[in-house]
Amino acid sequence: MKLENQSLTSAEITQLWAAYMNDCALECQLQYFWAKVEDEDVKTVVQQGLELAQSHIPKIADLFKKENFPIPYGFKLDEDVDINAPRLYSDHFVLYYLQQGAKTAMQAYGVSLSLVGREDVYHYFSQCHREQDELLKQVNTVLQAKGLYVMFPHLPKPENYDFVKNQSFLTGYFGERRPLAGTEINNLFSNYHRNALGAATLIGFSQVAKNTDVRKFMVRGKEIAQKHCEVFGSILSEDDVPAPTKMEDSVTDATTYTFSDKLMMYYSTGLIALSVGYYGTSMSASPRRDLGTAYNRLLNEILKYAEDGANIMIKHGWMEEPPRALDRDELAKKKG
Template structure:
């Protein structure tokens, strides 16, 4: 990568690079563990590929930050945050679904980052990351399909011709007969169910190996929230005889041996919440039926409260690394005085 550039990094570029560094340092710990416990050769190769991508991103971001004399985040590391020798906590299928969702989320994040990048080297880095994830997702989906594990979204009937909405009942959902779900509503309900099912499985495993009592209770609470949201999304789909994705609790073993640090698991939990907020907000905006929008709003408030409680635990234990921020001018003035 050519780092010769006299233009200073913008707030957007610094922040996006910082976020990717933190996420990929956490991913590195998790994928090193997955690599150690995975039996299936095809999935092992995908795990190693994902690990290589994460490590290469850390190296390139470190180069950019060093050139800018910007402090490197502490992040996560193998010595402190993962026990690679721990027994199997998740099945190979879980690892594969985890890789798939990680690639989808990373693809979306890199696309946003690319739109915020003006400096040539940073733009090139985000562009490279995006193309890597596009290729990686195809590799993962191919393996999922070859093993009969690919989760297919529901199909829709083929209309005879185009049509237009005739009256306001298209928007209602509380009184009278509710119209069937629109395609966008189905996609979001199905996708949010799947992500909550995977998140619930992840939190079950985390709660089994957590050391701190506050962390364990928090993770159990998160599992219960995710499972409740699955029930809500599933019931909406079932009203129109649309199948929901399968639950994933059976992808977790009964291991209680220390596997991940409480700090790493809390980081992942808060990341899941942040992603949920984004997906729910988008789903609410894309759901014309009022009852669905109100439901998303209610669920959003629940996970926002959960997020705040998680932030308090991170701060309490000194685990929340401070992100890039603006100068505190009042504090500078006090120091001079």
């Protein structure tokens, strides 16, 4: 029997549900960015990203309809964004935001492709992956043309291959630390850049948030992101490796309603979830023990922050429930 004749699996429905939610939120955000950016080159890539999100939403909705699966409520242009609000972020912030978004989407679509089996769903995620590849290429081209592309550090060329000769390669708590390995530099550099972008994002969110819980949550997140930048930057500086620049100056002084608190909490908790994954990956790819300890400490901090964010969303009725298994105990209670 062909798989397309089978009902959607838990993996397929979950990945489609998450993609639908993300594209609904992204449409709101990119509509606002498109209305505010001034540079025509930036506007072009924003429009490209916006058109992708807009094309995805009805395609996923059609798949849900065929399965008689309820379409998520998601986010609405008339409820979750005011495109007429004053400018909140600079053009170069929008470029970096698009770049990171395209990278994240490519990773998410890659995961989806590894989980799904039905031909129509696989084809959908495969097409989305190709689209994000092209979008990332275009964003990088604009960043490079404007001298804004953030280059990873260079490494010296070794004279020959070599092997690790003793266990000092793993140490880092006491005594002389070995220089950072390439994978460790890449992860520290990337995590710094993502936190710098996250700090700027949360500064803007804190300025336009209306709910007190949300405003305090954004300020706390900004402080966490800035502290993590300091940790990653200090480790890089020990080996005279430059860190990326911060982005706080890319936020204006606007305080007018721009995005709904619900949308901003969705994005903020999404950023935290991504950080958890990135830190876990970085920990596994960092043989130096002091780096693993640092990542573990920072990871515990953002896990607590994530829990607090989830509680805020539940408190205010903003967390849409994802697809889940049947509650057999609840069914038994109903029957009784």
